[in-house]
Amino acid sequence: MVAAMPSRRTQPPALPRVAVLATGGTIAGAQGRGRGYRSGIFSIESLIAAAPGVESLARLDAVHVASIGSQDMGERVWRALAARTQAALDDPGVCGVVITHGTDTMEETAYFLNLVLRTSKPVVLVGAMRPATAMSADGPMNLYNAVATAAHPGAAGRGVLVVANDEIHFAREVAKTNTTQVGTFKSTHRGLAGLVSAARLHFYAGPVRRNTLSSALALPARGKLPRVEVIYAYAGMGRGLVDDAVRAGARGLVMAGVGNGNLGAAAIRAAATAARAGVAVVRSSRTGGGIVERNIEMDDDRLGFIAADELNPQKARILLMLGLAHTRETGALQQLFYEY
Numbered sequence: 001m002v003a004a005m006p007s008r009r010t011q012p013p014a015l016p017r018v019a020v021l022a023t024g025g026t027i028a029g030a031q032g033r034g035r036g037y038r039s040g041i042f043s044i045e046s047l048i049a050a051a052p053g054v055e056s057l058a059r060l061d062a063v064h065v066a067s068i069g070s071q072d073m074g075e076r077v078w079r080a081l082a083a084r085t086q087a088a089l090d091d092p093g094v095c096g097v098v099i100t101h102g103t104d105t106m107e108e109t110a111y112f113l114n115l116v117l118r119t120s121k122p123v124v125l126v127g128a129m130r131p132a133t134a135m136s137a138d139g140p141m142n143l144y145n146a147v148a149t150a151a152h153p154g155a156a157g158r159g160v161l162v163v164a165n166d167e168i169h170f171a172r173e174v175a176k177t178n179t180t181q182v183g184t185f186k187s188t189h190r191g192l193a194g195l196v197s198a199a200r201l202h203f204y205a206g207p208v209r210r211n212t213l214s215s216a217l218a219l220p221a222r223g224k225l226p227r228v229e230v231i232y233a234y235a236g237m238g239r240g241l242v243d244d245a246v247r248a249g250a251r252g253l254v255m256a257g258v259g260n261g262n263l264g265a266a267a268i269r270a271a272a273t274a275a276r277a278g279v280a281v282v283r284s285s286r287t288g289g290g291i292v293e294r295n296i297e298m299d300d301d302r303l304g305f306i307a308a309d310e311l312n313p314q315k316a317r318i319l320l321m322l323g324l325a326h327t328r329e330t331g332a333l334q335q336l337f338y339e340y
Helices: 044-049 075-090 106-116 139-150 240-247 265-276 313-324 330-339
Strands: 017-024 059-068 096-100 123-126 160-164 167-170 194-197 200-203 228-232 252-257 280-285
Touching: 017 044, 017 075, 017 139, 044 059, 044 139, 059 075, 075 096, 075 106, 096 139, 106 123, 106 160, 106 313, 123 139, 139 160, 139 194, 228 240, 228 313, 240 252, 240 265, 252 265, 252 313, 265 280, 280 313, 280 330, 313 330
Parallel strands: 017 059, 017 096, 096 123, 123 160, 228 252, 252 280
Antiparallel strands: 160 167, 167 194, 194 200
């Protein structure tokens, strides 16, 4: 009689490892008795615990980088976040990074990281429009889907992404468009990167402009980035805001112009004076969509201005800050807006 061979049990595949970096925001916020709330109250561990099943998607390494509302996000935290993110990505055992973040300036942080990180691994920013203690809080599902995205091989090589409301957005394309609704994030120019529903992912086309590994905009190791101010145009605008920004030390100005990046005559004269003095002047639009092209309703060549192409004012500011850290030549800066 032949003895039966012992059965071999197939070992389940090892879970991917994802680093989760917390910066605060509404997703970690606590609501009081009224409608108000405080950002960044809950730990990242408690946010993970509030997303049932997320532990089945990946092994999570959770770290706090900051605990702030994203209205207080700035270069100091950006630098710390970029360093921590890059360190996690450089770990061969980490397949991707999730960053929890407030929604107010999430698009700016995402675009900044999209330009300065060097990786093909997924980096996913995620937030929430409702605090963690609110009725129907959207944070747990957003976080669950963000981890699923960061752990998915198909997310690699797409630059920095933003996950919210079952949608996956490219950092360059996404913008917050509503003050309170959970569907606030839109990608109006080139559409979504994909969809994610309960960890089921569907990717569309890849990014169309330079990012991450293809970006040449390294973050300077020392000193602050050049100061760039955003100036909002309006009917009857004078030159005062432009002149004040230059006197305050701005090396760059992003004009959130009306329509196709237009300005009134007084503001044009002030901006042209600034450009002749060596201040980089970028024309963007306050409309929230569309392309600002060169030499359409304004003679950019003569005035020394730069056209923002598709970038909204807040993202144009980030690109100009990083660009000015490498060059002050107007033509070279204009080329950045065509490439990034």
